[in-house]
């Protein structure tokens with residue numbers, strides 16, 4: 001019989017109704033004859049103000065309550081159209097359900113995000129992290145909703161795998177062998193036949209290759225799951241464990257792939273502006289004052305599109321210098337990506353047709369022999385948000401690429417089979433879910449959009 005604070009805020013008028021609210025004490029201010037409490041119950045970013053008068057039986061206990069204590073308030077909801085908050089509860093009864101210790105490590109003063117990372121189990125109780133993780137949940141739902149409404153089939157690709165989907169080698173190995181006492185074969189090599197899977201396995205870096213197997217049966221599919229990369233990157237946009245959304249479409253080319261990613265991104269942004277206005281307004285006011293403007297622009301403006309070659313020309317002509325020197329053939333660095341999206345276009349921009357040497361083996365060769373049909377979406381503040389491509393569907397070309405990239409052809413035989421039995425052009429992309437969240441929350445560090453982040457040297461909890 002408790003009422004949610006969210007429900008109270010949804011009602012235009014309250015008519016002095018009797019309600020019962022169960023929540024946590026956020027602040028308490030005691031005046032001569034009454035105390036003002038703010039209580040939050042998790043259903044809303046907003047608190048409800050509770051007025052407790054001196055004549056309540058346990059008034060002394062209440063005035064000494066440490067913040068975070070769990071309380072149950074029964075009383076009347078009174079509209080206060082002239083006050084800052086639209087209504088308040090006049091408590092008839094306030095019982096303490098769980099008293100907090102008084103040494104709660106988070107004070108009312110604003111803590112740095114860095115400090116709050118050391119309190120990852122308590123930071124969901126702050127307004128900022130409440131907003132971020134509410135948005136995380138809504139954004140995930142929006143992604144599923146958009147793709148399902150467009151006929152995409154959700155595929156759960158393996159988390160433990162024996163293939164390196166990106167051919168980049170940044171993998172966490174999975175083993176049951178005792179590393180201090182590895183079994184050896186007679187030839188002195190590690191005896192993998194004694195390992196659980198009897199072969200080398202790792203945590204997946206991407207579900208793409210196995211998603212392709214499903215796209216060639218279901219046409220339009222997607223994965224949305226955890227991926228792992230052992231890149232030793234100490235940057236604000238790399239995590240060792242992150243979630244990726246990977247749509248894959250049969251009969252689609254690079255243009256179709258880009259069109260879908262733009263639509264998907266716009267859908268998520270619109271969904272959040274509709275479903276999380278309080279959270280976005282809070283983040284705009286407290287974390288990133290350009291957030292709402294940026295989201296509106298993302299929703300309304302057509303994304304730009306240029307080739308990699310043109311991007312290099314723009315960077316070479318830039319009226320500023322870069323730490324990492326620009327020349328055709330380099331992998332674009334964050335500073336280059338941000339310059340293009342923030343300064344040149346001031347909105348998301350697709351960069352297409354990258355040199356083949358810096359992209360994965362499965363991307364389709366362009367007729368020029370130098371570039372591949374790849375498209376990265378670069379966005380302000382983040383840089384690369386999406387990586388996509390048209391896949392090499394020609395069996396002979398793919399076999400050649402596997403050789404050029406020095407990959408073991410036996411490991412990719414099943415992947416070649418997909419071309420052998422009914423090849424068709426197909427394309428897809430991967431969105432880093434946490435980078436998307438950084439973009440839609442204004443948070444500047446990927447560690448602050450992951451409930452319990454994993455980065456080099458950090459796997460707490």
Ligand code: 4AD
Nearest residue numbers: 206208238239242246385386387388428429430432
């Ligand atoms: O560009 P990437 O490596 O592409 C792939 O993995 C393809 N298989 C995707 C596909 O075509 N199906 O990664 C895709 C996206 C990046 O654009 C970036 O947003 C994110 O994943 N990402 C990371 N996010 C956080 N931490 C990391 N270490 C990341 N590495 C990539």
Ligand code: MG
Nearest residue numbers: 376384386387
């Ligand atoms: Mg990439």
